[in-house]
Amino acid sequence: MGIATAPEIIAARKTAAEAGYNLFKAVHLASAVRGALGLGVDAGAKPLFDAMHQADPTLDLEPSDLEAVALLAAVLSAEMKERSRLGGLTALALVTAAFGAVRQSPTHPQLIREAEETLANMQISVASRPTDSAAPEMPSDVTGSLDEVTIQNTPYGQIVAPAPTKAAIRKVADYALAVQAAAIASVNNANAYTRRLEEELRTYWWVVGGWSDELNKPFRLMKQSEAAILAGYELAAKTTLPLGLFAALALLDRVIREDRKGRPQKLALSDSIAEAPAVLQTRFQAATALNGDLLPVSLALQLSGEVGEDEDWRPRFKRITRISADSKMGPHDLALQLYREVVIARVLPRAK
Incomplete structure (x- = not known):
């Protein structure tokens, strides 16, 4: 227009x-x-x-x-x-x-x-601390229904009038169900918060330890691009938060820069992918088959694993993503990019 x-x-x-x-x-x-x-x-x-x-x-x-x-x-x-x-x-x-x-x-x-x-x-x-809960107050009509229960005198003794009794029992049952639902919701909130704390604790020890789960060795002994790719992938595996962690970049920075001196250098994406561990090259096929253009680093890892040593995956990558494989990225940007790709790929359609 x-x-x-x-x-x-x-x-x-x-x-x-x-x-x-x-x-x-x-x-x-x-x-x-x-x-x-x-x-x-x-x-x-x-x-x-x-x-x-x-x-x-x-x-x-x-x-x-x-x-x-x-x-x-x-x-x-x-x-x-x-x-x-x-x-x-x-x-x-x-x-x-x-x-x-x-x-x-x-x-x-x-x-x-x-x-x-x-x-x-x-x-x-996204993560708020659970607050104290109180049981729902009994609605006034429940008490009223109980008051309407009447006892009738008959030649055979006293009987409870059926219609008001049924109404009262229904209202009491509804109230009991409401209390039960509130209790379950409160417990579920507490459980979700506990699971979040457990994830944070596991992530904390992973960061402090500086140890790769995938390669079973310290990140500080790896090349910087290799450490960045592994760190992004492993951090994503440690959280179930649908949007990822706000502090992800800071956590990745600590893992990548441990015991490294000097300013991190930007490398071409293709050079970083060349340093990536082979164990990751087969992890992204399901995610990239349908949405590789939206997950560039995942796609680059997948394509590099598909071609032989003498083949060049870069033209195909450029054709699918419209991004040059020579684009330069710092290790932190690379790690954060792959981290986000792994997180968002969980909700995108995947090849079966």
Whole structure:
């Protein structure tokens, strides 16, 4: 849409974007991120465009249209503003696919910045300490129902009037179920918090120990790129938080820089991948088969493991991701990138 677009058309496009937002679910995440970053609009975005077209019949999009890219970016931006679980995953997916902000939305220049801010804010607030709980108060109508239970005198003795008794029993049972549900929720919250503390403790000892689970040796004895790739992968395996850890970069920095002097050097991605341990080269096939373009480091590791020693994986990598394998990254950026890729890959569609 140009600057001279009629106001009624702009209003209709807003209605279309709202329809896409209302339909947007996790199953559409990969396709929407891919489209919003200008990496191509695939069939996974079709349900969103169908909903948009239904809301605005004048909308007739082709996958190559910048308007399609703009509408998908608008849907993702709106979802992040909600600060919902899906909004957090949207932010993580965008930040990860942006590859250190190398890739940006062609129609929404601030989209990645919005994603970075949303992700940081939601990571900080994701884990709150459980608060003291109290049992639900007994509703006044329960007491009233019990008061309505009457005893009738008959030639055969005293009997309890059936109808009021049944009503009272039902209300007492409902109250008991409400108390039970509140107790279960309280216990589940405490259990979730305990599991989080256990994860943090395990992560703490992993960082302090500086020992690789995969290679069974200290990170300080590895080449820096090898340590960075392993550290990113192993840290992701130690947390179940859907958005990852806010302090991930600081933790990775401590692991990578232990006993190393001098300023860390940036290396071409291809050189870093050449130093990666072979044990990781077969770990990403399921994740990259469908979404390799959104997971660049994972894809590079997978492709490097597929080709022979004399073959070059870099042209294929550039064709899929539109990123040069000669792009330079510092070890911390490399570790954080792979960490985020492993975390977000858990919710993206995987090859069976």
